[in-house]
Amino acid sequence: MSGTAKPWLLLDIDGVLNPTGDHADRGFTAHHLHGYRVQLSREHGRMLNELDREGLVDLRWATTWNHAANAYVAPAVGLTGPLPVLVIDRALAGPVPFGVNWKAASVLAEADGVPFAWLDDFLTDADRRWAEARVLDNGVPTLLVPVDPAVGLLPDHLDQVRSWARSTSGPGVLTGGELLRRTPHLSADPVARERADWFARTCNALPDRAAGLDRRDLTVSLWDRCASAVTAEHGGGSGVRPTDEFVRQSFRRFLRGDGAAATVWADRAALRAARPERGDVAHAKDSYRLVLGETPDRDAGPRIQLLVDSAVADLGISPDIQRTHRSIQLGPSGPLVQVSVRADRRDTSSDLTVAFGHDGQAERVPYDQLLRDGPDALYERVTRVSRSVAELHERRPAAVAYLPRPAARRHQQQPYQPTTAAVRPPTSPQPSRGRR
Numbered sequence: 001m002s003g004t005a006k007p008w009l010l011l012d013i014d015g016v017l018n019p020t021g022d023h024a025d026r027g028f029t030a031h032h033l034h035g036y037r038v039q040l041s042r043e044h045g046r047m048l049n050e051l052d053r054e055g056l057v058d059l060r061w062a063t064t065w066n067h068a069a070n071a072y073v074a075p076a077v078g079l080t081g082p083l084p085v086l087v088i089d090r091a092l093a094g095p096v097p098f099g100v101n102w103k104a105a106s107v108l109a110e111a112d113g114v115p116f117a118w119l120d121d122f123l124t125d126a127d128r129r130w131a132e133a134r135v136l137d138n139g140v141p142t143l144l145v146p147v148d149p150a151v152g153l154l155p156d157h158l159d160q161v162r163s164w165a166r167s168t169s170g171p172g173v174l175t176g177g178e179l180l181r182r183t184p185h186l187s188a189d190p191v192a193r194e195r196a197d198w199f200a201r202t203c204n205a206l207p208d209r210a211a212g213l214d215r216r217d218l219t220v221s222l223w224d225r226c227a228s229a230v231t232a233e234h235g236g237g238s239g240v241r242p243t244d245e246f247v248r249q250s251f252r253r254f255l256r257g258d259g260a261a262a263t264v265w266a267d268r269a270a271l272r273a274a275r276p277e278r279g280d281v282a283h284a285k286d287s288y289r290l291v292l293g294e295t296p297d298r299d300a301g302p303r304i305q306l307l308v309d310s311a312v313a314d315l316g317i318s319p320d321i322q323r324t325h326r327s328i329q330l331g332p333s334g335p336l337v338q339v340s341v342r343a344d345r346r347d348t349s350s351d352l353t354v355a356f357g358h359d360g361q362a363e364r365v366p367y368d369q370l371l372r373d374g375p376d377a378l379y380e381r382v383t384r385v386s387r388s389v390a391e392l393h394e395r396r397p398a399a400v401a402y403l404p405r406p407a408a409r410r411h412q413q414q415p416y417q418p419t420t421a422a423v424r425p426p427t428s429p430q431p432s433r434g435r436r
Helices: 042-054 068-077 103-110 125-138 155-168 176-182 190-205 215-234 242-255 259-273 300-314 367-373 375-395
Strands: 008-011 029-033 036-040 058-061 116-120 142-146 289-292 323-330 336-342 353-356 363-366
Touching (some): 029 068, 036 068, 042 058, 042 068, 042 155, 116 155, 125 142, 125 190, 142 155, 176 190, 190 215, 215 242, 259 367, 289 300, 300 367, 300 375, 336 375, 353 375, 363 375, 367 375
Parallel strands (some): 289 323
Antiparallel strands (some): 029 036
């Protein structure tokens, strides 16, 4: 196998080359290797040898078989030679909860800074998040290819790797200098230059296309519409950076192969960039609860806007996140106004709804509409809801609002009275409901 510098293709065995179930009808042959019963196919060896001859990737084992993979599995499937081994060391992961892919610790330690595609049958949502972070934070091309363990490796999996390797290898499709030439008013700004390099580096680490959307077209569109706002956000300290967060969401959706969702978040980033006001909301201090003075200042609206923006930025990172919450208090003694941002669980790129208030008293409005209305209108909305919450508390009778909960009645045990119990006919046993 060749050893030139190329992206790595990390290859698992169990669930990938050795699927579960019986696949004799597909040409798999049972073997007893290294103390295990496995079923392997020479067709897999042929496919991998062909991919290696193309020179797009550097094949490596990433399996708990470790060096035993070359001693036993490689000859059985017909590989033309041994592969380098990325050693999977269980100890590197430390204690992990059930359902966590502990092999990732070894992969990330060994492949630090190296582009790779990983074929494995146990890739979780947590793995997808660190893979996206490698691209978005460091510009390192990373592809996770989940394989159904009941089926094993298919030609489509390797075609996906080929397409990814061609798009992420060689000279990039975009440079920071090209982006800066599109925005000459930013060309002398060092923050803008750093951001332009990040845009270009991220673009070059993306696959070519996602559902018909071209990576270069997406990146150029984002830069043209958001460059000034993103530069201002990064030049203003460590506060909330909503436009930048939404740009990252767009790239993240592209990485997931959802071009339509990437476009939604790109448009949302452009909408936010049209109002680049910055309040003084520090993420570590005010990102979940915002307490404003009783007398509004000129930053009150932008601060509320940034608080809501920080909640929106939380959505879409994980499919487990459907709703995020914040709270606002107008004055130290004012009522607390709950702010809830909700998305459809199946699509966090759809219209996001922001609710102000509590349950049935909440005032709901689409987030994108809030952006169009501006921070001053948002402050007026929160003030109106706060007033309604205060009036609701005032109308509530004190006797009802603060009536103590009645103590639970204790069962009074009757004195024992011996009686002659009637003989009951035998009954069939009741089905057990389990241990209480």
